[in-house]
Amino acid sequence: MASFVVLTGASGAGKTTIARSMGDLGLPNCEVHFFDSIGVPSVERMYRDYGPGQEPGGTWQRTMTLEWMRRIRTILDRGTSVVFEGQMRIAFVKEALAENQIRSAHLFLLDCDDTTRRERLQMERAQADLANREMMNWARYLREEAYAADIRVLDTGRLTVAECVSVIVECLDEGRP
Numbered sequence: 001m002a003s004f005v006v007l008t009g010a011s012g013a014g015k016t017t018i019a020r021s022m023g024d025l026g027l028p029n030c031e032v033h034f035f036d037s038i039g040v041p042s043v044e045r046m047y048r049d050y051g052p053g054q055e056p057g058g059t060w061q062r063t064m065t066l067e068w069m070r071r072i073r074t075i076l077d078r079g080t081s082v083v084f085e086g087q088m089r090i091a092f093v094k095e096a097l098a099e100n101q102i103r104s105a106h107l108f109l110l111d112c113d114d115t116t117r118r119e120r121l122q123m124e125r126a127q128a129d130l131a132n133r134e135m136m137n138w139a140r141y142l143r144e145e146a147y148a149a150d151i152r153v154l155d156t157g158r159l160t161v162a163e164c165v166s167v168i169v170e171c172l173d174e175g176r177p
Contacts, residue, residue, distance in 0.1 A: 035086020
């Protein structure tokens with residue numbers, strides 16, 4: 001049986017680093033997919049093509065989350081496990097899981113404190129423009145959404161990449177014969 005792990009969180013939380021580490025493991029019969037691989041249009045284009053949402057890009061993000069889950073469903077149906085990372089609202093992920101009848105998914109919010117997030121965005125990723133109040137508010141919003149939905153939070157400011165990967169591998173192993 002295929003396993004499915006979804007990693008979400010705000011920029012700077014470590015989603016991509018952890019997902020890449022998962023891919024580097026070369027786990028048999030497991031694929032790693034990145035939400036942003038579809039390309040992320042400007043906020044102006046998101047509004048023009050998809051209309052406004054509750055937050056910038058919300059309608060686009062919801063539409064793309066639904067599309068990704070349709071794609072992932074076909075991979076899971078082949079018996080291949082999937083690790084999927086992206087900056088998505090938990091409500092959109094849950095809606096997309098339900099719409100695509102994906103009943104067994106492990107959903108994680110990857111999170112860190114604002115100081116760690118700023119440091120990662122400014123120093124490690126050279127994206128100082130993202131180390132702003134809006135991103136910190138987005139991270140807080142996702143954190144509150146995760147707690148309200150009883151979603152597991154991995155604090156990447158306290159846990160190492162290896163520790164996070166170990167937790168995710170355990171979830172993947174639960175679905176393997």
